[in-house]
Amino acid sequence: MRSDCPISYGLDFFGDKWTLLIIRDLAFEGKSFYNDFLHSKEGIATNILSDRLKKLELNGIIGSRVYEKLRTKKEYFLTDKGKALIPVLLEMIIWSTTQQDGLAVPADFLEGAKNDREELTKRVLASLD
Amino acid sequence: MRSDCPISYGLDFFGDKWTLLIIRDLAFEGKSFYNDFLHSKEGIATNILSDRLKKLELNGIIGSRVYEKLRTKKEYFLTDKGKALIPVLLEMIIWSTTQQDGLAVPADFLEGAKNDREELTKRVLASLD
């Protein structure tokens, strides 16, 4: 921890180019498995993915369990601490799509509620159950 | 640009440990000058600060002008594109202070409106004029 500033505190967790993409996959893309994250379009490397999953779990932002339908696989999921990041991601999406044309909105449920942040968060959370 | 994902797009700008701290200084701390940023408590190095200021200006997130009262100094300010990042920063602050005790809230006007995001953004913007 570099300082007691909340921005700095957040950056200590996800101030890099990859961590939030994993959270995005979990929150918006319905992804739960190592292989899903690995094949996201940005092309994360295996060592980075491995490292970030470990750090995220260590920091209590994600959790993991054995996937019952296929017990060689592990299933990752957002903890409450991780779910609490959804509003941050939503604001990033809003900022980017406002600043730059041609970006893909991650999921359809974002349409039609662009200015209602609370409603957006609620919908994303509901989609996780 | 790694992909057309808005999250990834945002991370291309500020997916590092320092960029958003400069934005924070501009948005919440009333700082405008090189030396102010340099002496923020996280201790940014001169080469990094120089590099980030350049990139931020190149990307249209901040602007700069000669400081009229002392014409050897340059004054930095948030552009509209930069001001549009304030909701992102606010959500980061909310997330961090919710997850971790003992963090310092950057400015007093955040108190008393913790759950009214729109009001918070308005207050921060008003403080910039």
Place this chain on the structure above:
DNA sequence: CTGTATCCTTAGGGATACTG
């Protein structure tokens, strides 16, 4: 498939000196 490990290259960044 789910990772780890290794090799190697580049980028990030600290320390410090230096210039206008």
Place this chain on the structure above:
DNA sequence: CAGTATCCCTAAGGATACAG
């Protein structure tokens, strides 16, 4: 004071091979 430049080291990350 506002930066640039340099030196040097560490961290990040891509490619690939390998293990359970």
